Amino acid sequence: MTTSPPRKRDGDQRRRELCDAGIQVLAEHGSRGLTHAQVDRCAKVPDGTASYYFRTRAALLRGVGDRVAQIDVANLRSLADRPHDPRAPFAHLAELTLMQAHGRGLMLNRARHELLLNAARDPELSGPAQGLVSEVIALTRTAIARLQPRITDPDLLDAQTSAVTTFIAGVFLRFVAGDQTFNDPGKLSRQLQAIAEAAAHEYGENN
Amino acid sequence: MTTSPPRKRDGDQRRRELCDAGIQVLAEHGSRGLTHAQVDRCAKVPDGTASYYFRTRAALLRGVGDRVAQIDVANLRSLADRPHDPRAPFAHLAELTLMQAHGRGLMLNRARHELLLNAARDPELSGPAQGLVSEVIALTRTAIARLQPRITDPDLLDAQTSAVTTFIAGVFLRFVAGDQTFNDPGKLSRQLQAIAEAAAHEYGENN
Numbered sequence: 001m002t003t004s005p006p007r008k009r010d011g012d013q014r015r016r017e018l019c020d021a022g023i024q025v026l027a028e029h030g031s032r033g034l035t036h037a038q039v040d041r042c043a044k045v046p047d048g049t050a051s052y053y054f055r056t057r058a059a060l061l062r063g064v065g066d067r068v069a070q071i072d073v074a075n076l077r078s079l080a081d082r083p084h085d086p087r088a089p090f091a092h093l094a095e096l097t098l099m100q101a102h103g104r105g106l107m108l109n110r111a112r113h114e115l116l117l118n119a120a121r122d123p124e125l126s127g128p129a130q131g132l133v134s135e136v137i138a139l140t141r142t143a144i145a146r147l148q149p150r151i152t153d154p155d156l157l158d159a160q161t162s163a164v165t166t167f168i169a170g171v172f173l174r175f176v177a178g179d180q181t182f183n184d185p186g187k188l189s190r191q192l193q194a195i196a197e198a199a200a201h202e203y204g205e206n207n
Numbered sequence: 208m209t210t211s212p213p214r215k216r217d218g219d220q221r222r223r224e225l226c227d228a229g230i231q232v233l234a235e236h237g238s239r240g241l242t243h244a245q246v247d248r249c250a251k252v253p254d255g256t257a258s259y260y261f262r263t264r265a266a267l268l269r270g271v272g273d274r275v276a277q278i279d280v281a282n283l284r285s286l287a288d289r290p291h292d293p294r295a296p297f298a299h300l301a302e303l304t305l306m307q308a309h310g311r312g313l314m315l316n317r318a319r320h321e322l323l324l325n326a327a328r329d330p331e332l333s334g335p336a337q338g339l340v341s342e343v344i345a346l347t348r349t350a351i352a353r354l355q356p357r358i359t360d361p362d363l364l365d366a367q368t369s370a371v372t373t374f375i376a377g378v379f380l381r382f383v384a385g386d387q388t389f390n391d392p393g394k395l396s397r398q399l400q401a402i403a404e405a406a407a408h409e410y411g412e413n414n
Contacts, residue, residue, distance in 0.1 A: 030328055032239040110327065117320055120383050121237055133384060162388055163398065167370075170377035176327050177340060181369055190409055191370065198401030202394070 011053075018043050018050050019067035022060060027110035031118050036060065058124050065115045065125070068108060069132035075099075076139040080146060089147035090196070093140075094189035097168050098182065101175045109172050140165050144196065156203045163199040164192055218260075225250050225257050226274035229267060234317035238325050243267065265331050272322045272332070275315060276339035282306075283346040287353060296354035297403070300347075301396035304375050305389065308382045316379050347372050351403065363410045370406040371399055 021043035025034050036050040039060065043049070054060040079092050099105040119129030141161040151157060171182050182188055228250035232241050243257040246267065250256070261267035286299050306312040326336030348368040358364060378389050389395055 028328070030238055030324060032237075110324070113320070113324055116380070116384055117237060117317070117324070120317065120385060121235070126385065130385070133386075163374075166377035166381060166389075167374050167402075168377070169380045170373035170375070173323070173376045173380060174373060177323055178327060178333065178337070179340075182373075187409070187413075191405070194405030194409060195374075195402060198398070198405050202397055202401060206394075 014045075014049070015053050015063065016067065018045070018053055019063050022050075022064035023068060023111040024107060026064060026114045027107040031114045034060070034064075034114075058122070061115065061118055061122075061125055062128055064111065065119070065129060065132060068112050068115060069135065071108060072112075072132075072136050073139060076136065076143060079143050080139075084147065088186070088189050090189040090192040091185065093143060093147075093164075093168075094185045094192055097171055097188060097192075098185055100172050101180065101183065106175060110176055113173070113176055137161060137165055140168075148196070151200070155207070156200060159203045160196045160199040163195050167192065167195050221252075221256070222260050222270065223274065225252070225260055226270050229257075229271035230275060230318040231314060233271060233321045234314040238321045241267070241271075241321075265329065268322065268325060268329075268332055269335055271318065272326070272336060272339060275319050275322060276342065278315060279319075279339075279343050280346060283343065283350060286350050287346075291354065295393070295396050297396040297399040298392065300350060300354075300371075300375075301392045301399055304378055304395060304399075305392055307379050308387065308390065313382060317383055320380070320383055344368060344372055347375075355403070358407070362414070363407060366410045367403045367406040370402050374399065374402050 018039055021039050022034065025038050025042050029038065034057070036054070036057075037047065039050040040047050050060060054063050075096055079096060082092055084092055100109040115125075116129065119125040141157055144161050144164060145151070145157050148160075151160075171188070174181060225246055228246050229241065232245050232249050236245065241264070243261070243264075244254065246257040247254050257267065261270050282303055286303060289299055291299055307316040322332075323336065326332040348364055351368050351371060352358070352364050355367075358367075378395070381388060
């Protein structure tokens with residue numbers, strides 16, 4: 001009765017370590033370099049460990065994808081918990097975005113792109129990937145709604161979320177490509193706000 | 208004296224066919240699936256042809272990248288040659304963007320992302336890739352300048368180009384992920400214009 005929960009916890013911990021190693025392997029060597037053996041080496045665990053926890057390559061990719069989403073969701077939730085400056089409503093979202101330019105954020109960013117391209121080709125991965133993207137978009141939408149308490153029209157919020165997340169996706173891709181044009185949090189915050197306002201204006205003109 | 212030019216032309220033609228096959232292989236099977244043998248099969252040429260023209264995998268990737276850039280540049284140049292409606296200055300750019308959602312455009316779009324991720328990891332590919340990205344950005348800038356003949360400040364045009372190309376990169380990524388949210392050329396045209404105007408406004412406030 002008392003041994004099962006700790007074992008389950010150990011297994012979860014090991015899975016997480018393997019997935020974190022998988023993120024690093026994907027970022028450094030691409031989807032082409034992602035093998036169970038490479039994940040074992042990167043996680044510094046005995047040969048065969050990754051295959052034990054993730055029987056197939058698709059299972060490994062799904063596990064790594066879930067881990068990336070888990071980190072993204074935690075970051076976006078932390079955004080919702082922080083007090084914000086009403087004069088710079090998009091400051092925290094801009095700050096989160098710029099975290100994807102360097103270090104651990106850039107590693108996640110690279111791995112996320114590799115997973116996305118894989119999911120686009122593999123029906124076994126595309127369902128879960130689509131679910132995760134939807135979850136991240138929903139959380140961004142919640143953040144945007146909170147940034148503009150006076151805006152309550154759900155279709156308008158959808159239009160603003162679509163425009164802002166599309167721009168952020170473009171910024172993420174620039175970081176992956178080694179382009180450091182975007183590095184000023186104040187400027188990016190104002191740009192995100194301008195895009196949200198432009199989306200609101202366009203929505204107002206057509207509805 | 209007369210035999211060399213046709214041979215050169217045949218070689219160029221064969222190289223182009225192999226690179227077009229490479230684009231298809233990258234789009235369908237990812238960087239992981241790109242091999243000389245797979246390119247030979249896809250191009251329906253004898254085994255060993257791709258290896259003859261592109262000795263290494265890096266040479267093959269560079270060739271495919273050059274071909275993608277050649278097509279992108281031709282598309283952007285065609286934009287500069289077309290008459291445009293002053294009431295919808297971004298209509299052609301929106302139309303070109305939406306071409307990346309389906310068919311041959313989507314294939315190019317997928318291959319472009321694979322090449323970009325490869326270049327981010329491989330210093331041998333990153334130099335040329337950066338050059339090609341710069342060329343595409345410069346051509347987009349020329350198109351944006353032409354769309355707004357009254358704007359001549361080069362730094363303002365750079366700011367607008369950066370914002371507009373970043374948004375377009377995000378739209379391209381949505382297409383790769385199978386997201387068809389963006390499908391209305393009139394709406395996208397107005398969005399691109401609003402982003403260019405927001406960038407001009409932001410620039411005006413800070414300069």
